[in-house]
Amino acid sequence: MQASRKTIQTKALREYYAEVRSYTEKLCEPLEIEDYIPQPVVDVSPPKWNIAHTTWFFEEMILKKYLPGYKVFDEHFGFLFNSYYNSIGDRTARDHRGALSRPTVKQVFAYRKYVDEHMERLLSEPPAVAGGITQPSIDAREAATTPPHPDLTAPNLQPPATAGGSDLVDLVILGLNHEQQHQELFLTDLKYTFSTNPLFPVYREGYAPEESEPPAIAGGLTQSSNNPGEATTTPHHPDLTVARLQPPANAGGSDIAAGVYEIGFVGDGFCFDNELARHKVYLDDFTISNRLVTNAEFIEFIDAGGYTDHRLWHSEGWDWVNQNGIESPLYWQIGNAECGVRSAESTDVNASEWYHYTLGGLRKLRMDAPVCHVSYYEAAAFAEWKGMRLPTEAEWETANEKFNWGQRWEWTNSAYLPYPGFARAAGAVGEYNGKFMINQMILRGASVITPPGHSRPTYRNFFHPHLRWQFTGIRLAK
Numbered sequence: 001m002q003a004s005r006k007t008i009q010t011k012a013l014r015e016y017y018a019e020v021r022s023y024t025e026k027l028c029e030p031l032e033i034e035d036y037i038p039q040p041v042v043d044v045s046p047p048k049w050n051i052a053h054t055t056w057f058f059e060e061m062i063l064k065k066y067l068p069g070y071k072v073f074d075e076h077f078g079f080l081f082n083s084y085y086n087s088i089g090d091r092t093a094r095d096h097r098g099a100l101s102r103p104t105v106k107q108v109f110a111y112r113k114y115v116d117e118h119m120e121r122l123l124s125e126p127p128a129v130a131g132g133i134t135q136p137s138i139d140a141r142e143a144a145t146t147p148p149h150p151d152l153t154a155p156n157l158q159p160p161a162t163a164g165g166s167d168l169v170d171l172v173i174l175g176l177n178h179e180q181q182h183q184e185l186f187l188t189d190l191k192y193t194f195s196t197n198p199l200f201p202v203y204r205e206g207y208a209p210e211e212s213e214p215p216a217i218a219g220g221l222t223q224s225s226n227n228p229g230e231a232t233t234t235p236h237h238p239d240l241t242v243a244r245l246q247p248p249a250n251a252g253g254s255d256i257a258a259g260v261y262e263i264g265f266v267g268d269g270f271c272f273d274n275e276l277a278r279h280k281v282y283l284d285d286f287t288i289s290n291r292l293v294t295n296a297e298f299i300e301f302i303d304a305g306g307y308t309d310h311r312l313w314h315s316e317g318w319d320w321v322n323q324n325g326i327e328s329p330l331y332w333q334i335g336n337a338e339c340g341v342r343s344a345e346s347t348d349v350n351a352s353e354w355y356h357y358t359l360g361g362l363r364k365l366r367m368d369a370p371v372c373h374v375s376y377y378e379a380a381a382f383a384e385w386k387g388m389r390l391p392t393e394a395e396w397e398t399a400n401e402k403f404n405w406g407q408r409w410e411w412t413n414s415a416y417l418p419y420p421g422f423a424r425a426a427g428a429v430g431e432y433n434g435k436f437m438i439n440q441m442i443l444r445g446a447s448v449i450t451p452p453g454h455s456r457p458t459y460r461n462f463f464h465p466h467l468r469w470q471f472t473g474i475r476l477a478k
């Protein structure tokens, strides 16, 4: 009986590992070999680096420590694919990741295979994972079945529930969540790189998650239907999309009464260390919008001179707008010119219409879709223009069951700081989050390209306020 339970436990973690890792390779399928290399700006990493770095994480953090006799695939890869772990050693400069034509893409896939085979061996040894793993719940499996694209089915991307997991189990699950973070970066980084090409390459034909159907509108204070699984159930292929307009501006806010609430992760499942410790917060009365700001509303802001009115902007934001000539969200342009030439089908297009570059190529902006690719500065200026504000992260988390989320990472008014009781883990993984708790702003929710099973209401994402290559959006509060 014990042996059979152990087999099931081990199998759950191995399946989870295999599914998450194979999802990365599905993301690679549309790429041509040349797509794996370029890095036009420091913030984005080339696909080859992303898929090698996540593999290095398993080799460095797990195999070298836990698999007796393990030999690294290549002694140089630690230098090439370490991201920011000072306690592990020197590494390639971040802005130099695109300069690495070698190792080849073929070698990097061989590296992935080598590490996967050794992880499989490690996870197949019952003593290594004894006592920590149970099968994922049925609900968790169902929630994880949502594909972000019909070609990207993902049957089991939830971590198995852990009960007193061993250090090894915890590290494997951390490594898989790390891989999922890089799966989203894979797409956002590739989109940025493609956007700098005047041909505006198409990643997947017909795949424009930026335009996916707006989430169902929450009905007010009685609505409490959201869970991360539901929030990502929208079909993202245009063929499956049904137009559904959002309600007028400012309709559908939820009122939350003043009081003491608790935020932060609680439960037996996985969370990042920055979601701890759960703690009490006092909130005053507030109202939070049940939906995200749309492209149509953001165009009103542009047309009203939002980008030229210094009164709406933080000082840093105003400098950013002027120094970079910012006039719209990232990837927007007037008209559909590629390489400066209008396509044949565009002859009847109004040159004043907004287009945007998507993972499906250059497309006409869909007015009812949530605005995407805005910086914190733009989100805050828009809120100021509306006479409202962004929610704090405590407000967002407290109210999250009142609305559907999961389309955009939502900027909050909260700086990225440690929660009371936060503690850095020992060893290299202690560098995962804590050292970045300075000069960044919190985003909550998830986006339409966040991998299935990789979101929860306590998740704390964070970026510098000027960055906007992630799928970022705006929810208002007052």
Ligand SMILES: [Fe+2]
Residues within 6 Å of the ligand: 053, 083, 178, 182
């Ligand atoms: Fe990483």
